[in-house]
Amino acid sequence: MRRIRYQEIADELRLRLRDAPVGSVLPSEAEMSKEFDASRVTIRRALELVREDGLIAARQGFGWYIAGEPVRQSLESLGTIERQIEQGGWASERKIEEFAFERPPDRVRRLLGVEQVLRVKRVNLADGEPFAVVTVWCPADLGANLSRRDVERRPFYELLDVELRGATQTIGADAAGPDDAALLNIPIGAPLLRCQRVTTDRDGHPVLVSEHLFPAHRTEFVVELPQAEPSMTPSGLRIVE
Numbered sequence: 543m544r545r546i547r548y549q550e551i552a553d554e555l556r557l558r559l560r561d562a563p564v565g566s567v568l569p570s571e572a573e574m575s576k577e578f579d580a581s582r583v584t585i586r587r588a589l590e591l592v593r594e595d596g597l598i599a600a601r602q603g604f605g606w607y608i609a610g611e612p613v614r615q616s617l618e619s620l621g622t623i624e625r626q627i628e629q630g631g632w633a634s635e636r637k638i639e640e641f642a643f644e645r646p647p648d649r650v651r652r653l654l655g656v657e658q659v660l661r662v663k664r665v666n667l668a669d670g671e672p673f674a675v676v677t678v679w680c681p682a683d684l685g686a687n688l689s690r691r692d693v694e695r696r697p698f699y700e701l702l703d704v705e706l707r708g709a710t711q712t713i714g715a716d717a718a719g720p721d722d723a724a725l726l727n728i729p730i731g732a733p734l735l736r737c738q739r740v741t742t743d744r745d746g747h748p749v750l751v752s753e754h755l756f757p758a759h760r761t762e763f764v765v766e767l768p769q770a771e772p773s774m775t776p777s778g779l780r781i782v783e
Contacts, residue, residue, distance in 0.1 A: 567727065638693060706743060722734070736753065
């Protein structure tokens with residue numbers, strides 16, 4: 543029997559996606575329309591067929607991508623991205639992009655109360671695919687003996703000679719700018735989850751400020767709530783103006 547054009551394209555896409563990494567972004571519908579010499583309607587129908595197989599998914603502002611289980615991160619305890627990734631069965635890796643002693647941005651200076659910091663920017667990978675862009679600031683005196691190799695191999699929590707008490711974490715939405723989009727291999731403007739964490743020492747003084755950018759299509763945050771009065775409102779909700 544003669545195959546309908548969108549079915550042929552769907553079959554070709556299934557073959558291409560068989561070994562593609564989870565989270566990889568597909569070419570745009572316009573690019574596929576040009577490649578297959580088919581209308582956008584035909585391409586969309588082919589993509590819908592492949593989505594019915596559970597191979598791909600789409601999100602507004604992001605486009606089509608290889609579907610799979612998202613990396614889930616628990617917010618019930620203080621931990622590292624690497625530990626969360628490894629607990630999910632993925633291979634964890636970090637790549638340092640920037641390592642510098644410098645004057646901090648105003649918001650970091652106000653939080654840490656210092657004029658000089660060590661700033662480290664890295665990319666975290668899960669099974670070889672970029673999963674997060676992380677920037678960490680710590681007071682220069684605490685990071686004075688650290689090297690680029692140190693922070694590439696071990697988390698700050700293990701490197702600082704300070705007893706930590708806990709952290710405050712704030713999560714919001716953002717869109718990927720050109721630099722972060724390139725590091726995460728996602729389209730410019732794609733949705734991100736932006737997480738700011740302020741870690742304190744035993745006396746409650748901030749010693750680390752970190753900013754984590756996660757592709758929204760690959761990330762879920764899980765919060766364990768203790769038994770409390772029934773409520774329809776998520777814990778910690780705050781209106782952002």
